[in-house]
Amino acid sequence: MMLPPDSLARRYGLVALLAALGADRGEVRPIGGYVRDMLLGLDPADVDLATVHRPEEAARRIRAAGFKAVPTGIAHGTVTAVLPSGPVEVTTLRHDVETDGRHATVAFTDDWQADAARRDFTINALSADPITGQIHDYFGGQDDLAEGRVRFIGDPLARIAEDHLRILRFFRFHARFGKGAPSAPDLEACAARARDLMALSRERIAQELLKLLALGDPAPTVAIMVSRGIFAPVLPEITPAGADRLAALVHREGKDGDPVRRLAALLPGDIGVADKIGARLKLSNAQRKRLMSAAEPAAGDPKALAYRIGITGARDRLLLAGDMDGLSAIEGWTPPRLPIGGGALVALGLSAGPRVAATLAAVERRWIEEGFPDATRVDALAREEVARD
Structure with a gap:
């Protein structure tokens, strides 16, 4: 496979940035999710570049090309180039010196394979020559991408020990790119190390969980997670019944999936539990209130319900209750204002x-x-x- 030859030119300013960073000398490559998504025919949300240049030199070259350079993660080698078409992260090649399951201490390198080896999954370790489009694949990521297989680079247990969040990322990437059952050795490693999730901040868990629930159909993957005890250490309230409710909700929603509503489906319909989970995951006040509201029944006339709690809240309750007639009644309807004071x-x-x-x-x-x-x-x-x- 090759990177489409015109893909980089589609983003205004990117070709100039690549030239400034030494694309013609092999000193910079698009990497990771950008390459993966382009090979799948998807439109990548972001462009990430890796370079042999140290952060200070990368920043100097970015400015010399006429772009603003923002030191967004300078300790880890990342400088953000602000292009007319949007920000581009430029990161110096790295290898891990020390990890503790949450953070990593890195050292800079000029070894492309060493940098790829520190990434989580084979499909995320791909890079490409920006001039020829040639794909650099050190760990079989292209085959895994073609087969719909999400696989850790190297020993799954070792990779999870480096960053415990990779457990949840494994399931999110399987839900998005996987075909069929998850890779058995990788699934077993995640199940064996599920208690490692307890060491993570609840904000990181919430962010990753909501990303998973925002995907087209996360229900089959979530059912596997529940059956293998992945949630048990941090969210024991999520049970097989919750996985079933999620599957039913996803079927009703169609293309209108919402991660907070789907989280509500995973939980028992109890306001107290919803409040506790919202606090535990440190959700925003708006998300927490919505989770609690969704735990209440969809009682009474649908329009009256929408008037009292708003269209979004009413849609949550009606979808969770499976009241599709009630949902139809409020589609396209705007709650009026009382015409008297x-x-x-x-x-x-x-x-x-x-x-x-x-x-x-x-x-x-x-x-x-x-x-x-x-x-x-x-x-x-x-x-x-x-x-x-």
């Missing part, structure tokens, strides 16, 4: 004070129950409620 009630003779809010709430309740009638009917409702006061 407290001032109108005072103008109708209601004394200003606490009774205004209570009466307005009564009008709103009847307006919702009647299916959101127009302003004429709301005015009649307001007059009836004011007369009752």
Whole structure:
């Protein structure tokens, strides 16, 4: 396989950047996910480059080419070149000196294979000559890519010991690129070392889990993870029943998959559990509230539900409940605003004070129950409620 010859030219400024970094002398290559995705005919989200140049020299060359150089990860050799077509990470070739399962101490090198060897999976260790498009593949990544096989480079247990997050990454990459069952030795290593996940920050776990759940159909892979006890050390609330709920939800969603909603499907329908998981994973306040809301039942009229909690919250509950008729009822519908305020009630003779809010709430309740009638009917409702006061 070869990198498509015009692929790099599609991004404005990239050819000039490659020239500045010594593409004609073999001193820079596109690497990793960019090469992998291009070979699959996908549109890569990012461009990552590797170079023999040390970070300071890489930054000097980037600036000399007329681009801004940002030292985003200088200790690990990464400088970001800001191109008109978007940022490009340029990283000096490295090899690991020391790892602790979370962080790595690196040393710079000019050995392309040594740099590739420190990457996680064979399909992520591919690089390409930017001039000829020739693929450099030291570990059989092209064959694995063609076969839909996700495989650690070298000893899976050793690679997991270097970075425990690779356990979750293995399953995410299998869900995205894998065909059939996961590679047996790699799966066994992940299952054997699942407790290593306890050493990771919950933020890293949450980020990786949500990336997995955002994929087209993560349900088969998640079911394998549950059956092999991958979640048990950090998220024991996820059970086979949750995996079944996820599979049903994915089927209902079609192309409208949402990772937070899918996380809600994995959990039992309990607000307290949802709150605890949201806190444990250090989700954002918005994500945590949404997870808790999704744990409640989809009761009552769908439009009334959407009015009270918003379209997104209503869609979450209806999809999780399998209420497709209710979902259809709110598709394309925008919750209206109550066409009356407290001032109108005072103008109708209601004394200003606490009774205004209570009466307005009564009008709103009847307006919702009647299916959101127009302003004429709301005015009649307001007059009836004011007369009752």
